[in-house]
Amino acid sequence: MFGTPAGPASGRPVLVVVAHGSRDPRHAATVHALLRRVRALRPGLRVEAGFLDFNTPSVSRVLERLDAEGVRDAVALPLLLTRAFHAKSDIPAVLHEARARLPRLSVRQADVLGPSSLLTQALERRLYEAGLRPGDKGSTGVVLASAGSSDPEAIAVIAHVAREWRRTGWCAVRPAFASASLPRTEDAVRELRADGVRRVAVAPYVIAPGRLPDRIAQGAHASGADVLADVLGPAPELARLLVRRYEAARATRQVAALSA
Template identity: 35%
Template sequence: MNTPSAQPALLIAGHGTRDEGGAAAFRDFVAELGARNPQLPVAGGFIELSPPPLGDAVTELVERGVKRFAAVPLMLVSAGHAKGDIPAALTREKERHPGISYTYGRPLGPHPALLKVLERRVDEVLGDTDRSEVTVLLVGRGSTDPDANAEVYKASRLFWEGRGYAGVETAFVSLAAPDVPSGLDRCVKLGAGRIVVLPYFLFTGILPDRVRQQTGKWAAAHPELDVRSAEVIGAAEELLDLVMERYREAVKGDLRMNCDSCVYRIALPGFEDKVGLPQQPHFHPDDDGHHHHPHHGGHAHSH
């Protein structure tokens, strides 16, 4: 059994939200991971919007005597934060704390364990309704990165396989099409009479709330349809286990980044100008109050 000094610590990197409930859920999740792994130093912080900042979490680990850690992004897809902002922040922390070293893990989804949780979230609102009569609309955050959006579509397809739903469609709440109303319209055009809108988010926050609000508004305009809203993934047992799986991968060096369709490495149609460019911090217009801390500078993209 490894002693704490021989085992790299675990650093959880979150996106951040203006929603205090969502931020508290992240902090509680990090605390639960620490409680479940008392031999392992665990800390967590946010890239933006919420305390504590990621830098404070690194400082906390250093003050506990940590020299090595594995950083796991608590994110479902590999978009700008996972590909750029977190590595930039970690590079900065390495300069601030000479002598530390780290490995960087991969995002969480789509993973069978999380698909199982999503299935449970749908079942919670279905009751005894036959799945073959239900179309699910999986709604992701949305990104300007086509690879990240494609990962959400991959999750939808994997969620459809073998579960007996009439269909699983995909939409986004920010930055990418189709939006939630368009996704619901598509479900109807495909013959759906019963629809469950399933937010592809880990915790509550402004954007999952917006998904629910947009769903409610659309449903009110279509009273002839049965439209229900499922809950976010939340701090499920499967999520806790998956983070530890990603931690062990990072410690072993078993890193499988999705480079084959990365917009910064491959010339994808319409995005050819991004190949080889340094990444800059980006702006989410649909995240209320969204901003980046000044220390997140541009940097060369690499895996």
């Protein structure tokens, strides 16, 4: 099912949001809820979802349909928080293959979502929805729990996000990972307790539910965290960030066209 109708003469590239995909049905449902919010922010923009694995339509299938409709310009936006393997390898490979088969369709890959102050605003939104108040920041330590990666750049970005977020007033912010890297969520919670932090909250730095977010939640419960926030999901800040990344990719394309 395609989103907002738009013909090839609409003047704006189609936004193709590239999601990882999951066997967990909550994943695709969350992606589509987020895209509905993006469409509400930009009613004239055509927004489509394509998945790398497990769910349909695939990214290739979305691009094929756009080409068949006469669309000539698209922005592929990775629904990813860091530049790890999928952003550096999987998505470029899929787009390269599509460009070779669909030479009339121009596709530019946008930047990943993080880091961004909009993401930390969304994290705080989820923590407040889970029961914290703004006045609790100074006495609360936060575990910034991400899915995890073996990519050093991605791990460094998570550490950077934790340091910068700590400077906004939290008692402490510790990174943690559900896979590939250490510490695990439960270990980070216990480390904060050992440091004398009175209240510990876990903020999942993930977009949609699934196996790894469930692992984060299990670690939070097992270690007795006081607060467990929901995943970022269709947070309004995340929708605004998608629009921002799309507009940046579109502007880069326009500059390149003018200088050609």
